[in-house]
Amino acid sequence: MPDLVVLPETSDEVAEVVKLCYENEVPITPRGAGTGVAGGAVPILGGVVVSLEKMKDIIEVDEKNLIARVQPGIITGEFQREIESIGLYYPPDPASVDSCSLGGNVATSAGGMKAFKYGTTKNFVYGLEVVLPEGEKVRLGGKMIKDVAGYDLKSLIIGSEGTLGIITEVMVKLVPKPSFSAELLAGFESSSAAISAALRIIPKTGVYPAAMEFMEGEIVKLVEVLLEHELPMSDCAAQIIVALESFDETRLERELEVVGEHLLEEGAVDVLVAMTRPESERLWKARRSIRDAIRHRSKDIAAEDVAVPPTRIPELLEGVKKIGEKHGATILGFGHLGDGNMHIDLLRDSMEDDTWAAAKDKIVPEILGLAVKLGGTITGEHGIGYVKRKYLRMFYESPFVNTIATIKKAIDPKGLMNPEKIV
Numbered sequence: 001m002p003d004l005v006v007l008p009e010t011s012d013e014v015a016e017v018v019k020l021c022y023e024n025e026v027p028i029t030p031r032g033a034g035t036g037v038a039g040g041a042v043p044i045l046g047g048v049v050v051s052l053e054k055m056k057d058i059i060e061v062d063e064k065n066l067i068a069r070v071q072p073g074i075i076t077g078e079f080q081r082e083i084e085s086i087g088l089y090y091p092p093d094p095a096s097v098d099s100c101s102l103g104g105n106v107a108t109s110a111g112g113m114k115a116f117k118y119g120t121t122k123n124f125v126y127g128l129e130v131v132l133p134e135g136e137k138v139r140l141g142g143k144m145i146k147d148v149a150g151y152d153l154k155s156l157i158i159g160s161e162g163t164l165g166i167i168t169e170v171m172v173k174l175v176p177k178p179s180f181s182a183e184l185l186a187g188f189e190s191s192s193a194a195i196s197a198a199l200r201i202i203p204k205t206g207v208y209p210a211a212m213e214f215m216e217g218e219i220v221k222l223v224e225v226l227l228e229h230e231l232p233m234s235d236c237a238a239q240i241i242v243a244l245e246s247f248d249e250t251r252l253e254r255e256l257e258v259v260g261e262h263l264l265e266e267g268a269v270d271v272l273v274a275m276t277r278p279e280s281e282r283l284w285k286a287r288r289s290i291r292d293a294i295r296h297r298s299k300d301i302a303a304e305d306v307a308v309p310p311t312r313i314p315e316l317l318e319g320v321k322k323i324g325e326k327h328g329a330t331i332l333g334f335g336h337l338g339d340g341n342m343h344i345d346l347l348r349d350s351m352e353d354d355t356w357a358a359a360k361d362k363i364v365p366e367i368l369g370l371a372v373k374l375g376g377t378i379t380g381e382h383g384i385g386y387v388k389r390k391y392l393r394m395f396y397e398s399p400f401v402n403t404i405a406t407i408k409k410a411i412d413p414k415g416l417m418n419p420e421k422i423v
Contacts, residue, residue, distance in 0.1 A: 002029065002049040009054045011129055011137060011168035018166065019135025021048055027419050028133075030162035032072065032104030035096040037303050038385025040108065040161045044420040050166060052103055058082060059169070066174045067126055067143050072103020072167045089177035091118035091210075094381070095288050103167045109159035111381035113211040113243070113287075116338025118175075120381065122158045127171035130157055133164070133412040141171065156407070161383050162418040164411045178245035180252045181210070182275045183283055184260055186240050186268040187233030191216060191333075192314045194238040197266035198337045199310055201242065205262050207255045211243040212337040213287055214313075219294070219334050223286050226293040231286055232272055240337065241287060290334055291343075298330075298347035302360050306371035307380030310340040319370045320344050327363050341380035368395060384422045392423065 003026075008014045021028050027047030034041055043049050055071035058079065062068070063086065070079060077098035080090050093112035094100055100110070106128070111120045118124075127141030140154035141147060157164055188194035191214075198212045217237045224231050233239060242259055246252035260271045274280045294301055308316050317333050324331035330349060335342035344367055348356045368378040368388075372395045384392055393401050405423045408415075 001046065002043040003046050005049045005051055007051050007054050011055075011131065014050060014052075014055075014166055014168050015131045015135050015137050017048065017050055018131050018133065021416060022134050022414065025414060025416065027416050028166075029418055030107070030166045032101035032107065033075065033099055035100040036104065036108065036383065036385060037305075037387075038108075038161075038379070038383045039387045040383055040385035040418070040421055041104075042386055044386055047416075052101065052166075052168075055103075055168065056101075061086070061088075061174075062143070063088070065143055066176075067171055068174055069127075069169060069171050070102055072101060072106070072170055074102050076100050076102045076105055083174060084177055087177055088174045090124065090172060090174055092121045092124055095291065097288075102170055102172075106158055106167055106170055107160065107162050108381065108383040111336065111339070111341060113213055113336060115341075115381075116212060116336060117208060117210045117245075122155065124173045125154065125158055125170060126173055127169075128154055128157055128167055129169035130165040130167055133414070133417045137168070138165075143171065159383070161385060161421055163408060163421050163423075164417065166417075176247075179247050180249045181243065181245045181280070182252060182256055182273060183244070183280055184242045184256065184263065185232060185272045185274065185283060186242070186263045187236030187270055188238045188240070188268055189236065191238040191317055193267045194240050195313050195317075195337060197263050197268065198240050198242065200266065201259055201262060205255075205258045207244065207259050209242050209259075209338065210245045211241065213241040213243075213335070214337045214342075215239045215241075215287070215290065215334045216317075216332055219290055219332050220286075222293040222297055223289050226289055226296045227286065233270055236269055241283065291345075294332060294345050294347065298349050300348040300356065302346040302348075302364055303382070304344040304346070304364065304367055304378075305335075305341060305380050305382040306344060306368060306376055306378060307339065307341040308371055308374045308376030310337060312374040312376070313337065313340060313342060316342060316344075316371060316374055316376070319374075320367055323363060323366045323370070327359060329359055329363060331363075331367075336380075339380070340376065365391065365394065386421055389420070389422060 029043040031041040052073040056073040059069040330347040
């Protein structure tokens, strides 16, 4: 628990708080909207929580340079809707888009469903204002597209989870919003068939989707329970969603036809197309409800977000099922096919406290180890935070981890900025 929570409204107020904490050696925990699942905003050592929830203004929208400046506490989905109202687009879309903050997205370099086509949050950050551990403010980057003056400190802050400073302003890239969009939903008799069909879309059809999402059939059933209505093809072993966008309606219709035919040729039981806004919203509501649906079944879960080369996803899913069978536990998988980022959830179900703690200690390292063995990483978008901290040294070479620790020590010599996170 924190000893104090402060809610600044300006970067100057943040700087004053940080300077005071530094002088008195008080730990600081930056907090966005609190949607993270790796414990990154949990005040492990007490001290002061700096909540940025009141810093939620859009400072500037530069339509000519396609750039916006915002405060870090703005909810990402709200920002997206404001930008889309003027015909522009901010693509990064974490599943928690309607509750997470943009500053938190930067702090974790959050991904999302359209990261496959557009990239993750880091690909959209042009500039930052950051309050460093001693209370100094620094601006990194700016409206220029190119900048090689000195070290790329902006990229160092992105994904650092508040361990190197507090982000007080973000300058993000915008793009024109595609005029037309639609989704295909396809059901398959096996996970491997679904994944294979999705990964062959680009080489076989030449169409580059905005997103490709995967869901196990058991998960679709859980979403039905949560939403209290039937979903299409819920009896299939697996489903995929393929999202397409275009500035030309005729081209979109042609691509939908080509991709739909491809999926059927690859063994899809059926392919449905969501062309209207209500159809699309229903489809994405079901997809974004997955984590809530899993939590509705199990009172606690261990939510992992490993990433592997996309072609290794079938091995990953097969491997985690074997791990679950070995330990008598339920493990469910869903996620982003295009970039290989899979959400692997270990369910507590009816386990007692001691049994659950022991199960996590045994099973989670096996899941993470499998991902690393397949050429992947222990986290694709959630971050290390506090929860995965112990696994960093377990699965990564000492020079890598030691370099991170050296950078942390150089920028935050007293170790007060979000302590006990990452290293």
